[in-house]
Amino acid sequence: MKRTKKQLAYYDEQKQLLTEFCQGNEKAFSKLYHYYYGFVENYVCKNNGTTEDAQDVFQETLIVFLEKLKKDNFYLTASLKTYIIAISKNIWLNSLRKNKKTTIYSITNSENSDDSTDFNQKAIEIILSTDFDTDLENEKSILEKFNDYFSHLTSHCQNLLSTIVEEEKTTEEIQKEFGYTTRNNLHNQKYKCVNQLKKVKALAESKL
Structure with missing residues (x-):
């Protein structure tokens, strides 16, 4: 999948942040x-939790x-933001x-969300849908499964959904x-790209 210079710079920045975090760099933790x-x-707070719960979830x-x-x-194929939110949501859903x-709400406050937030949120919720297995003890995490499915999409759908x-x-x-x-x-x-993703997912699950 071809990336723009801006996207490549973004991924280089993420890679550097992850390297520093893995080395125990305190500044990297602060950035995250x-x-x-x-x-x-x-x-967490929108889903029956408290600030203290959120802090525990983020630490975990x-x-x-x-x-x-x-x-x-x-190998990080989704954005760092998407990956961290996926893990956090996974942890909190299991706790709930x-x-x-x-009772589950969106990651963002829909009353205050603008058009772009709403558009992105729908895509994120597809990726983080509980249709994907949410048990952290399973062999693959939500994002790892999603990445497997995502790699089988057409290049155009990969580009479009990644941008969204x-x-x-x-x-x-x-x-x-x-x-x-x-x-x-x-x-x-x-909509067509999401349906393509669902078909890939269904095909993969039919082979299990």
């Missing part, structure tokens, strides 16, 4: 906390993430299930970047 804790806190998330980073075969608290999920762009910006004449055309293509 600054960039991503707010998303985790918002999600970083522990799980660090363990994965140290594996020789680890153990305590039988199952990983970049802070409005619908209009994405529409212009991909050359769609109307917003409806963009949403239709996203």
Whole structure:
């Protein structure tokens, strides 16, 4: 999948951050906390949790993430934000299930979300859907499974869904970047790509 210079710079920055985090760099930890804790806190607090719960979840998330980073075969194909949120959501959903608290809301506050946030949120929820296995003890995590499915999509769908999920762009910006004449055309293509992802997932599961 071809990346733009901006995307390549973004991934280089992520790679450097992960290297420093894996080495125990305190500044790297602070950056991860600054960039991503707010998303985790918002999600946990909207789902029967407290700020203290969110802090515990984020700490556990970083522990799980660090363990994965140290594996020789680890490869980050989703954005760092998406990966960390996936682990956090996974941890908190398991906690809710153990305590039988199952009312789940979006990661972002829909009342305050603008068009771009809503557009990205729908894509994120597809990726983090509980249709994917949410048991951390299983052989593959949610994101690892998703990455397997994602790699079988057409290059156009990979590019489109990656841009929707990983970049802070409005619908209009994405529409212009991909050359769609109307917003409806963009949403239709996203719908087709999501359906393609679902078919890949169904095919993979039928072989189990």
